[in-house]
Amino acid sequence: MNSAEELKNLLPGSVISTGLQLNKPMAVVKKEDLVKAAGKAKEIGFDHLSVITGIDYRDHFEVIYNFFSYSKKQNLAIKVNLDHDKPEVDSLTSLWKGADWLERETFDLVGIKFIGHPNLIRILLPDGWNGHPLRKDYDMNTEQFVTIGDNGDDVVSPDGTNLLRRK
């Protein structure tokens, strides 16, 4: 029995299906029960949150959490499916402090909202950036101009009026 099936046995109501992410066990979890499932995973030894990946599948979003257990040396991936119109899922920051930046990054680049995150602001791109680049409908041809404002914050404008030279 792999770790995903183990999780399904523990939380039969929350885990929709189990399978393999190529060679690693993966459990698809109801998005409402994500924190519960992740907490359970942490309880059974999956203490390392390796990565959070958000994927835009045009009709829906997927967020994949890759866990690892240092004690059991086992992998586990948990996947949630989100609506394309309302990409929201509960934050795991209460369980893993390391989830903080990973979720911020996913929010920044993919535009998935993590409910309950203490500081959900952009991390790699400047504040005020329009759009989330890793979405498939992101407009690559629109330029955005970034400068540093008077108080040190980033200022973004689509037409470059914030750049001194272009004034």
Next chain:
Amino acid sequence: MESDELFINMGPVHPSTHGVARFKLRMDGESIKECTPVIGYLHRGTEKIGEMKTYLQFIPYTDRLDYIAAFPNNYAYVKAVEELAGIEVPLRAEYIRVLTMELNRIVNHIVSIGSLLMDLGAATMIMWGFRERENALQLFEMLCGARMTFNYIKPGGVREDIPDGFIPKLNEFIKDMEKRIVDYEQLINGNEIFHMRMKNIGVISGKDAVNYGWTGPTLRGSGVDYDLRKYEPYSIYPDLDFKVCVRKEGDSYARFIVRMDEMKESLHILRQVVDNMPATKLISMAEYGISPMTGTPTAVSTYFPRIFTPPAGEVYSRIEAPKGELGFYVVSDGTTKPYRVKIRSPSFCNLTAIPSLVKGLKIGDLIAAFGTIDVVLGDVDR
């Protein structure tokens, strides 16, 4: 005693932020009350580029992530693609890959320790280190023509077999490096001031380190015996004899010592790799005689078609890069380009802990702690 709060904007251009990191510091005199890292100044949208390039075209971009140690980046991505497409790699190619990666680990740790010492005010170490690093870079140059951005490891093997005269030079380097590491230890390890600056500074327990998602030497400095090379072995690591360097203290000094020890282990691995490398040379592209544009991947050559389509699927593949766990999440939709490339960079995840690590410490400690976490901003910002 409380005094007025002082706000300091450390970076993005600052001598010891190793690139363009910025820390917003709220200070009480010399003590840090709150540290907020601001990153993203080097963001190049590598993941987006990954979606727009073919599988092979993306490899050079991985070089630019952690430019201090680029071979593991190449390898991590290529490993993900190979797992996705089910490509087998000839044993000799795996040996060459491990050789480059371990050599690169030494280079990375030299730079890491050197720049840490330079931030502490002792500039000698980085100069000594760069002397040896230069030798290693010349080896890389011999191997693939590039010194830092290699684009050498390809799906199905490596770009070219190792050139003649490489192994003797490598042996020379290993011999030299053994003596040099002793030199480094004599220069640094016994220094009282260095101990004052490093011991009990930036302490993090193993449990917290795991919670923060720390990996690599930083995690092993906190007493967690974990190394992907050992416990989730890939490539030829199961056949190699090496030990995982762990320290219990969890302070800056422990992280430093772990890196020192890992250099020695890497040398040990290199020696085994040189001894056990299969003698059959890899077949080069010209010898194979197939158009580079089409054809099927093969397991015995350095040759790989420029365009190929792995079956649809997704994979999360990770390796033990010098800085920690480097993972690539690659999703294929059955076309020539990946549907999604997600990079789990060790620098990014290790940097998460810095606000709690330096709270209440002095500016000098922030620099020491930042130095021991060993980040490369190209890897953080991607």
Next chain:
Amino acid sequence: MLFLAMWTGDIMFENTYELIVFILNFIGIYDPIYNVFEMFGLEYLLRIIIVLAEIAALFVFILLTVMFLTWMERKVVAMVQARYGPMVTGPRGLLQPVMDGVKLIGKEDIIPAKADRWVFTLAPFLIFIPALLVFIPLPFGESLIISDLNVGLLYIIAISAISPIAILMAGWASNNKYSLMGAIRAVAQDISYTIPLALAAISVVLLTGSLSTVDIVTAQSGTWFGFIPKWFIFLQPLGFILFLIASIAEMGRIPFDFQESESELVAGFFTEYSGMKFAMFFLAEYAHLFSVSAIVVTLFLGGWSVPFLSSIPATFAVLIPIISLAAFVIKTYVIIFFAMWLRDTVPRMRIDQLLNIGWKIMIPLALLNLLATAILLTAGVF
């Protein structure tokens, strides 16, 4: 021939002025010149001219030394770090300081918009003044002293205390947080290290019973048992170590270079300076290095005295100022080399550690040293 008659092993002339008058007399041109000045009733003018010429010569000597020191520092650092250092300008890069000067003069002299212009401009000049004035009561050799003040040592310590004011001015006027922090650090450091410095010096004063630097040096001439030179380093080993550490702290060099600590505070108090003003700080730093080393030599290493100088054949007595000058310079360079060597090998401390050591270790030890000296002196051991 006159030298022959005069040399008894004691001081020949009180100061350089008298030496010059004597030499002018000896070659027979002093009287004619004096007569000319006397004709107009301007004898004092002659005196002033001679003293000014002395001071000019001293300043030229100091500036040349400082330029040489910048070159020497680079060379010593390069030697330690397995590099060449400057090699291109002049033989073995000897003209590098000149090129540096040319470069710095050619740079734009920037005054930040929100800086306090007057204070900002004044600070680099003010910091140079103590660095030069300190040399007035320092004996460079037998008879080679501008003025033998009877409070020479007090004068030196008092004049040295001006430099924190200049640093504070520079840091404050720059209107930059890094500069201000550097300045505050420098002041805190100078205050806490001037105390052990002065206390260690007082132990020497107890031994000689005089604040005059010439008296201190003469008290150190001769030998014990015919082979140990009577230097105070042997009577005051603890005092010497304390004084040396405090001096290096006063100089603001690694491991105590908190006023600039470039990896933490960018460049400390002179972050905002450029061009010639920056050069002034740079030169003052080396003038300070030279002066402080000279003071260490004067107090603890016998100044210009050479153990067996008094047994020199009287025929060569004319050489005594030259020999003593050479002895003084060599000893000073030994201390300077030590400071440079230290800079290359140890990291920087942390500001709180520095202050802790200053107040909790150095000052009690210096007091203890003073007490022990006084007791031994009263008991008649010394």
